[in-house]
Amino acid sequence: MSSRVPLSTKEDLSIAYTPGVAEVCRAIAADETLAAEYTWTSNLVAVVTDGTAVLGLGDIGPKASLPVMEGKAALFRAFAGVNSVPICLDTTDPDEIVETVTRLAPSFGGINLEDISAPRCFEIERRLESTLDIPVFHDDQHGTAIVTLAALRNAVRVTDRKLGDLRVVVMGAGAAGVAISRALHAAGVGEIVVCDSRGIIHSGREHLNPVKEELATITNPSGLRGDIATALRGAQVLIGVSGGSIDESALEGMADDAIIFALANPTPEVAPEVAHRYASIVATGRSDHPNQINNVLAFPGIFRGALDARATHITEAMKLAAADAIADCVGADLAPGKIVPSPLDPKVSIAVAEAVKAAWEARK
Incomplete structure (x- = not known):
């Protein structure tokens, strides 16, 4: 921390500290x-x-x-x-x-x-x-979910699909997996199936913690049961946030022209070279591959916008607005290898901040 005003004379000190600060204290107390x-x-x-x-x-x-x-x-x-x-x-x-x-x-x-x-x-x-x-914001949940949703919005544009027509399989039901599933549900994805280490989450499964019980109410409308291979049959999208691994044979049942986001870092659930055998669009959490899903695309601009708006909390509308802003920053560069902007693009945090601030103000 450094002072924006000089502190070289007694008069400077009397303004920057006592008695000057007392006036500010009184104002805030009132x-x-x-x-x-x-x-x-x-x-x-x-x-x-x-x-x-x-x-x-x-x-x-x-x-x-x-x-x-x-x-x-x-x-x-x-x-x-x-x-x-x-x-x-x-x-x-x-x-x-x-x-x-x-x-x-x-x-x-x-x-x-x-x-x-x-x-x-x-x-x-x-x-x-x-x-x-x-504002209180758990970045491992919501930052990951926001950037993942932004990437998926652009991926469906490239593959000429709609979010409402998708069946998305989320592998992992920790902080990121739960938040991603909730974000996809809020964005209108057609069907979401979540798998944890014990297989597909469904409402009839025993020993679900309260978070997974709630997740079961908004996912897996077909009542699928079984393992990740069962979940992936016919699915257009796989999002991995588990830190585990997926056998290549499980990918064979996915729909043509699939989308695979293998986001575990440093070792993705599916190696990129394997994912490309089954998917036309592949994203990872790594900076040495195209389409890096990186939270830095979200959290700086989200807090900038929330602070500028004097927001008291982060709403779902603010999160969705942030995802849209990130997706839109790709612009004319949109391609299978470019579904998210560069984390180093200075326009991203500005666009996200403006969108988040506008979403907060629009709620009034």
């Missing part, structure tokens, strides 16, 4: 909404983790997770001019995490939850959203 105007909260996000689900590394703890949170802070600043502070909590208890973040919240304009394992991440986000009057 009207708390002025905090966003007179303090850094209007441009400051907390990046909060407990280190339990870091990248592909898993539960490595809060200290080892700090480099990822610092990297996230660098991306916030570079791509959207948003300041952020990494906060790595030495607890995995949802009650303690919610209490700690709630107590810290007055210093921030938004909360970015990061790398918290499922299913605890769903409860933590839900409770914070209901408690706080600033």
Whole structure:
């Protein structure tokens, strides 16, 4: 942090600190909404983790997770001019995490939850959203879902399809898989089938946790049962967010001209060279292959737009608007190997921020 005003004389000090700041304190005490105007909260996000689900590394703890949170802070600043502070909590208890973040919240304009394992991440986000009057956004869920939806919108354009005509198989029912399934449902995808390590999720399956029980109510309308190969028969789209692997034989039952997003990183569920044997469009989570599904396309602009709009939460309409904005940034370059813009394209965060802000303002 550096001062935007000089601090070289006694008069400077009297304005920047005591007694000058007392006037600002009095103003905010009389009207708390002025905090966003007179303090850094209007441009400051907390990046909060407990280190339990870091990248592909898993539960490595809060200290080892700090480099990822610092990297996230660098991306916030570079791509959207948003300041952020990494906060790595030495607890995995949802009650303690919610209490700690709630107590810290007055210093921030938004909360970015990061790398918290499922299913605890769903409860933590839900409770914070209901408690706080600033945006709360779990990027592993919603950032991944938004960019995936943007990529799918463009993929169906390339293959001359419609979202409503698709059967999409999502492999993985963790944070990303659940959020992607919900986003696809909200966007009007025709049929969604979700598989976890035990096979297809359906309403009659035993031992489903509450999140998967809810997921079963909005997916698999045909009541399919069985493994991933069964789910993929006739499917036009496969989205992998499991960290596992899919045998090539399971891909043989997919529809012609298929779409495969194998997003596990660093090792995709299906190797790109194998995926191309069955799909006309292939995306991964890796930067060394075309069509990288990268959350940096979403989260900087989403927070920029939410902060600029003084939003109190992130709505579903804001998420869908962000996905549309990302998809539209590809423009005339749209092709099988170009269904998402480059993460380094400076126009993306601007477009996403404008779309998110407009979606918030349109709700009134």
